[in-house]
Structure formats: C-alpha cells, structure tokens
Amino acid sequence: MDENLLPERITLRQPDDWHVHLRDGDVLKTVVPYTARTFRRAIVMPNLSPPITSLRSAIEYRDRILTAVPMGIEFTPLMTVYLTDNISSKILEEGKNSGVFAAAKLYPANSTTNSGMGVTNVKAIYPLFETMERIGLPLLIHGEVTDLDVDIFDREAVFIDKILQPLLKKFPSLRVVLEHITTEQAVDFVGTNRCNLAATITPHHLHINRNAMFLGGLRSDFYCLPVAKRERHRLALRRAAVSGKPCFFIGTDSAPHLRNAKETSCGCAGIFNSPNALESYAEVFHQEGALQRLEAFVSEYGPSFYGLPLNTNSITLVRETHFIPQSCQLDSDKQSAESLVPFHAGEPLSWRVLRD
Numbered sequence: 215m216d217e218n219l220l221p222e223r224i225t226l227r228q229p230d231d232w233h234v235h236l237r238d239g240d241v242l243k244t245v246v247p248y249t250a251r252t253f254r255r256a257i258v259m260p261n262l263s264p265p266i267t268s269l270r271s272a273i274e275y276r277d278r279i280l281t282a283v284p285m286g287i288e289f290t291p292l293m294t295v296y297l298t299d300n301i302s303s304k305i306l307e308e309g310k311n312s313g314v315f316a317a318a319k320l321y322p323a324n325s326t327t328n329s330g331m332g333v334t335n336v337k338a339i340y341p342l343f344e345t346m347e348r349i350g351l352p353l354l355i356h357g358e359v360t361d362l363d364v365d366i367f368d369r370e371a372v373f374i375d376k377i378l379q380p381l382l383k384k385f386p387s388l389r390v391v392l393e394h395i396t397t398e399q400a401v402d403f404v405g406t407n408r409c410n411l412a413a414t415i416t417p418h419h420l421h422i423n424r425n426a427m428f429l430g431g432l433r434s435d436f437y438c439l440p441v442a443k444r445e446r447h448r449l450a451l452r453r454a455a456v457s458g459k460p461c462f463f464i465g466t467d468s469a470p471h472l473r474n475a476k477e478t479s480c481g482c483a484g485i486f487n488s489p490n491a492l493e494s495y496a497e498v499f500h501q502e503g504a505l506q507r508l509e510a511f512v513s514e515y516g517p518s519f520y521g522l523p524l525n526t527n528s529i530t531l532v533r534e535t536h537f538i539p540q541s542c543q544l545d546s547d548k549q550s551a552e553s554l555v556p557f558h559a560g561e562p563l564s565w566r567v568l569r570d
C-alpha cells in the first residue's frame with residue numbers, strides 16, 4: 215500500500231463500544247473517562263461481585279458510572295443483566311420494559327472473571343430465552359464450554375457445536391451476540407448464519423495470537439478469555455472485521471485488572487484496551503488496506519443490530535505515530551500506587567484520536 219495515498223485525517227461518525235467492563239470503585243472512576251471520551255454509548259458487562267441481577271442494582275450501577283463521566287461529555291451506559299440459574303423472567307421483563315436492560319448476558323458458570331454465579335446448565339434456562347425472544351431482549355453470550363476435559367483452545371468451537379447451534383434452532387427469532395470471538399470456526403459460523411446472530415471482535419484478538427502470552431516469559435498482560443488462539447484464527451478474525459459484513463462489529467472487551475491481580479501465581483484474565491481502543495482498530499484496518507470500512511464496523515453495524523439510532527456527532531483520527539504509555543495510574547482518593555497496564559503499552563500506533 216502506498217502510504218502517501220492515505221489521508222492525514224479521517225472523520226468518523228462517533229463509535230459505540232458493544233462490550234466493555236467498567237468494574238466498580240476506584241477502577242471504575244479511572245476507566246470510565248477513557249471509554250466516555252471516545253464512545254457515545256457502551257454495553258456494560260454485569261459481572262461485578264456480586265453481579266447485576268436486578269433492576270435496582272442495574273440502576274444503581276448506571277448512576278455510579280454516570281458520576282464518573284467527565285463534565286461536558288455525553289455518554290450513555292447501556293446496562294445488561296447477568297443470567298443465573300435462578301433469575302426470573304419477571305426481572306427480565308421489568309428491566310426491559312423500564313428501558314434499563316439493553317441485553318442479558320450469559321456466562322457459563324466459571325468461564326471467566328466473576329462468572330461463579332453464571333449458568334450451570336444452559337438448557338435449564340430455556341424459559342428465559344423464550345421470554346427474551348418474545349420481548350426483544352438480546353442475548354449476549356460468553357461462548358465457551360467450561361468442561362475441564364475440553365482443551366482451553368477448543369472451548370469456543372465446542373460451545374458453538376454443543377450449545378449455540380441447538381439454542382439458535384430452538385429460538386429462531388432471538389437476537390444473539392456471540393461476544394469476543396476468537397476462532398475461524400466462530401467467524402464461519404456467524405458469517406454464514408441468520409441475520410439476528412452477530413459477533414463482536416476485540417482489538418487485541420486482531421493484534422495478537424497465543425504466542426504473545428509466552429514471548430520471552432509468561433506475559434500476563436496478554437492473557438484474556440477467551441484466550442488468544444493460533445495465527446490462522448487471528449487472520450480469520452481480521453478478515454471478518456474488514457469484510458464489511460454487518461454481523462461483525464466492535465466490542466472492545468476492555469477488562470481492567472490491577473497490576474497485582476495480573477502478576478500473581480493465578481493471574482486474572484483480561485486486557486485493558488479502552489485508552490486506545492479506536493486507534494488499535496484503526497491500525498488493523500490501516501494494515502489491511504480497509505480504512506474505508508472502519509466507520510461501518512465501529513459506528514454503524516452495532517446500533518443497527520441493536521435497533522438503536524446511529525450517532526450523529528463525529529470523531530477525528532489523525533495520522534500521527536505516538537507511543538502508548540506503559541501504565542495508567544489509578545484515580546484514587548487513597549495514596550495508592552496501583553496501576554493498570556494498557557494494551558499496546560510502550561508500542562507505537564499510527565492513528566491518534568483528536569481531542570479538543
């Protein structure tokens with residue numbers, strides 16, 4: 215590609231983030247501004263401890279998020295409810311009718327961070343999907359089986375065969391998002407399926423393969439779930455992202471964990487990418503010669519799938535190599551030396567969001 219033919223700046227309709235972890239407490243105060251400065255809306259994951267399982271807890275969490283949004287910035291958190299073995303259809307209806315729940319999230323029990331209260335048997339909550347299908351509440355899925363006898367690198371593909379296929383067959387009108395896909399099996403399955411099935415793709419799964427976790431030692435900053443896979447899967451994800459197919463759209467899965475929770479004998483899964491998420495996607499689309507399709511991926515396909523209006527304001531990216539800081543200090547009242555390590559720490563990116 216001739217670099218000289220590239221524009222110096224690109225202006226996009228403001229994007230949304232269709233999958234983010236904003237956490238709580240001091241971490242929430244630190245990370246919300248990063249998301250809110252770039253994205254107009256975000257689908258907020260409910261896996262707090264304890265998780266968001268009621269209308270009241272979702273409203274209270276939304277209030278805590280809004281308190282952390284910097285002055286003068288418009289940002290709408292779209293709340294999700296955490297499905298458990300025992301949650302009632304009534305709660306889902308109540309949350310949807312009140313306009314608070316934008317979607318419900320299915321975590322197979324023990325599949326990832328704070329999923330201990332997740333669903334132990336997906337078939338047993340089929341009555342909930344019946345309700346969701348009827349009231350139009352989308353189902354967001356962490357698509358991995360949790361059987362310890364299934365290899366960790368195969369858990370997404372096995373989930374598609376054993377859990378997702380029968381579920382889609384049983385509920386043909388249910389809108390489903392297979393979140394943060396990591397395999398070519400997921401790309402093929404979603405890309406050739408019905409129009410009410412979509413997938414989000416994270417920036418990190420477009421940039422790294424599983425070798426990143428072992429480069430010169432054990433690199434916890436690149437450990438996330440679903441875990442990064444082989445190179446051929448990364449390439450399939452890149453093709454999907456730039457394909458112009460509306461069933462593939464942005465969802466950063468930015469998932470901050472404090473340094474000491476990453477660097478320990480049992481480090482947490484999650485990559486914190488919100489400070490530079492849009493730039494990170496732009497890098498991929500640039501490398502793939504597909505910058506003209508970035509806007510649809512980050513700003514159009516998501517709202518269309520969710521049945522929400524497109525944003526009307528815009529954001530500008532300038533072509534300017536800049537280095538990502540090694541860490542972000544926590545915004546804390548206490549004298550805390552805690553930090554978060556952002557994705558691409560210490561690396562250059564070629565596009566930068568223009569801030570006023």
Ligand SMILES: [Zn+2]
Nearest residue numbers: 235259467469
């Ligand atoms: Zn997530």
